[in-house]
Amino acid sequence: MTDTAPIAVALRGITKTFPGVLANDDVDLEVRRGEIHALLGENGAGKSTLMSVLTGLYQPDRGQILIGDETGSLRPVTIVSPRDAIGLGIGMVHQHFKLVPTQTVAENIILGMDGVPFVLDMGSVEADVAALSERFRMPVPVSAFIWQISVGEQQRVEILKALYRGAEILILDEPTAVLTPQEAAEVAATLRALAGEGKAIIFISHKLDEVMTVADRVTVLRKGRNVATVDVGATDKHRLAELMVGREVATTIDKDDGAIGPVVLRIDGVVARNDRGIVALKDLTLEVRAGEILGIAGVAGNGQRELTEVATGLRRVEQGTVTVDGEDLTNRPPVRFIDAGVSHVPSDRLGRGLAGNLPLADNMAMKAYRRPPIAAGPMLRRDRMRAFAGDLIERFNVDTPGPDTPARNLSGGNQQKAILAREITAGTWARERGRRPVLIAAYPTRGLDVGAIEDVRRHLIEQRSGGTAVLLISEELDELMMMSDRIAVLHGGEVMGVVAPAETTIEELGLMMAGEMRR
């Protein structure tokens, strides 16, 4: 990439408001041909809004979009639908793939395209797609169904879909979020090759490492404003993090060595099936000790969900045992797990974590309503419930208008803090009953902004240092390396190995996540 390469697309002074929210405030962005341009920012910084303006999903209130030709001369365009954007050579690869699982790769690629004949000729489409995939070295099985292929392949299908429509400007929204480090490296190589052919690549991310290794230039958005556009070569991670958050951020976390106690949660030779009846945990054995964080690494869908459900009594175990603090709880109901001191921060905040339409107070009291003072015989004391919630709101710093606000109206970070407050409190009561508490946290920082992530991590570390056995499932390897005392890697429902963070590397974890290595 050179600074003299012609400009492919320019956004000038884009402003977009939603009721009560200024999502983009006078944002400029310029991307050149042959360049990989990262768009960096926290959740809610306005990255997705800006790209939705560029792809015609949203109309900007103010501002201009210009498209450049080969010589770099710009002409203003109006984009009122995704169709217009495609017509101008703008292709988008969404974070949540826009693919129909029950249709084939080739069928997905021609979906909605202009010029497709009434009677389909899938043979020739498949030949075209195969040629394209060969040219860009992105192998895909053209006649396979989407549900049959891997996530990495699905992403290649998405990229090919854009290229098949003649995309010159390719936007990728968090393309590596669901990939192993090795797959992510492949994507980076693919993007590099595409840029080499003169395509302009816009790459949305909040991962600093990735931006540093993949991008040529980076534009940082914060609270809807463009705070800087810099060459990656002329900056470093700390500078970018500061630009992104607007203050200094701790990229490490203080953690004492702590005293690791006896095994509290023991999962021994467990076999369990997923919702589709397929074996998801294969003879899985894990131990979590008091006072440690056991991190679980793995690509999503390799048994993490089933593991949390088995460890909380929500899923039947076919073989093996689950014991908590010496008590055999195999296939006992969830309430027995709760009584034994198992707390659960589920991955699905508004699904399993909270009842969104109920007031925050009811949500926070969901593990307290069976005990006094909230329970008064068979009756509930609402005044005490509100007071209980008010106390937790204050102690856990939950930002809410009050305990009567429906849980769904809180931001993701505050919902997570409310869940943590409830679960950690339940753990305290377990300790009072003489039990050793267990905290199972599934993706606790997913989708949160930097401030909330810090809070959540601090709470988890505090619990660990206080003697709780913490099982932490995460897809952020950096987080696992920083937080965990030991890391277990899941692949295909099996433990590929348990390692100490100090004795491993991200690359090694990646190989284990891909199932290519055991330790």
Place this chain on the structure above:
Amino acid sequence: MDLLTSILAIAVFAGASLVYASVGEILTERSGILNLGVEGMMIMGAVTAFAAAVASGNAVVGVVVGGLVGGMLALVHAFLTITLRADQVVSGLALTLAGGGLASFLGQRLGPGGAPLVGMVGPRFRAITIPGLSDIPVIGPAFFDQDALVYLLFLVVPLAWFLLARTRPGLYLRAVGENPQTADAMGIDVFQVRYLYTFVGGVMAGVAGAHLSLAYTPGWTENLTGGRGWIAVALVIFATWDPRKAVAGALLFGGVNAIQFRLQAEGTTIPASLLNMMPYILTIVVLVVITRFESIRKKVGAPAALGLPYNREERT
């Protein structure tokens, strides 16, 4: 005609309305809209088709009117569920109940000069024997000695299958029913597709009703459809959303009807009411078997977005 041929002939004749209704419902459901109002659309199609045929003296006019009435009722369902995003089950049930009541009411006064339709004789579709083909042993008389609406099915079913499996609009239809978010992002008008195939499903339910009142049991009586709309809904699941298999299912149900007639004609000691229950018992058995194997059902292709309203601004 030997026994097998006569049973097959009645099975085809009795199954025709089921094929129309279930193929129509398959197209509707493939777009992600569940319309449980088939029974209501069918009975409204039956009464208006018969009334129009009597008034015009032409059975074809009756079919056109019946189809359009079915389609219009389906558009009510479409407006409620697609535009207003009302619950599809509730709206469909309301359509069935309202259709049944309205049909009884209209049956009292849609005859010439506002007379009741009950007991009236009107134009009807008669069997047309196709020379040559009808001489084929066993299947000849069963398939090629039928009325025009049955023959129309020989065209409609392959077309419906071809549309779904081999054409661009069919690809769009399947995409909308499986993943409306994706279809929308790819520039397909989800609302338009869903409205269109809900309407088409309604037209076919109306024609199904017309076949009953103009060919199968010519004339109008209360509760003419007798739950055939519900059998059609069950057939959609039985057919795993594939028009070809709907034909097989309809023949099976028609065959049960035929055997029941046959047994009654032979003067069996089994009470008639018990025999009349047979198709409905079969429906229950089929549904139990299919839902029992939930995993199979998912694999065989219930549209993933079936029953779910689509809202672009809603995040999933």
